[in-house]
Amino acid sequence: MNFTSIRVITGDVARLVGFYERATGVRADWSTDDFAEIRTASATLAVAGDRTVPLFAPGSARPADNHSVIIEFLVDDVDRVYRDLSDAVTDFVQTPTTMPWGNRSLLLRDPDGNLVNFFTPVTPAAVARFAR
Known part of the structure; x- marks a missing residue:
C-alpha cells in the first residue's frame, strides 16, 4: 500500500491553491475548476471545491472545519x-x-x-x- 494524498475540501479552490502554490513553490495541476493537485516527490495535496462532496456522499465533508x-x-x-x-x-x-x-x-x-x-x-x- 502507498499513501498518496490528502484532499482538502474548500469553498474557494483558487484561493487555497494559490496559498499552497506560494507556500510550496509547486505549481498546481488543475483537472477542473473544482479540483487541483499540488504534487511533491512523496505525496500530493489535493484541493477540491465543496461542490465535489455530493459526488462521494452528501454532507460527508465541510470546508474550513x-x-x-x-x-x-x-x-x-x-x-x-x-x-x-x-x-x-x-x-x-x-x-x-x-x-x-x-x-x-x-x-x-x-x-x-x-x-x-x-x-x-x-x-x-x-x-x-x-x-x-
Whole structure:
C-alpha cells in the first residue's frame, strides 16, 4: 500500500491553491475548476471545491472545519519559509521553534484555518530519520 494524498475540501479552490502554490513553490495541476493537485516527490495535496462532496456522499465533508489534522511539509529551510510567508499568513500558531524530537517547526493556519506544519530536521537523529 502507498499513501498518496490528502484532499482538502474548500469553498474557494483558487484561493487555497494559490496559498499552497506560494507556500510550496509547486505549481498546481488543475483537472477542473473544482479540483487541483499540488504534487511533491512523496505525496500530493489535493484541493477540491465543496461542490465535489455530493459526488462521494452528501454532507460527508465541510470546508474550513478541520480540527484534528495537520498538513506537514518537509522543507530545506523552515526559517526561510517563515520569512517568505510572513506577509501572506495572518495566523502563525508557532514561529520557527526547535522541537524536542529534533525538527525545527513552523505551525500556521492556511486561509481555511487548517493547521500546516513546515519543518526542517536539525539534529543528527532527525536528519537521519528523513534521509532519502
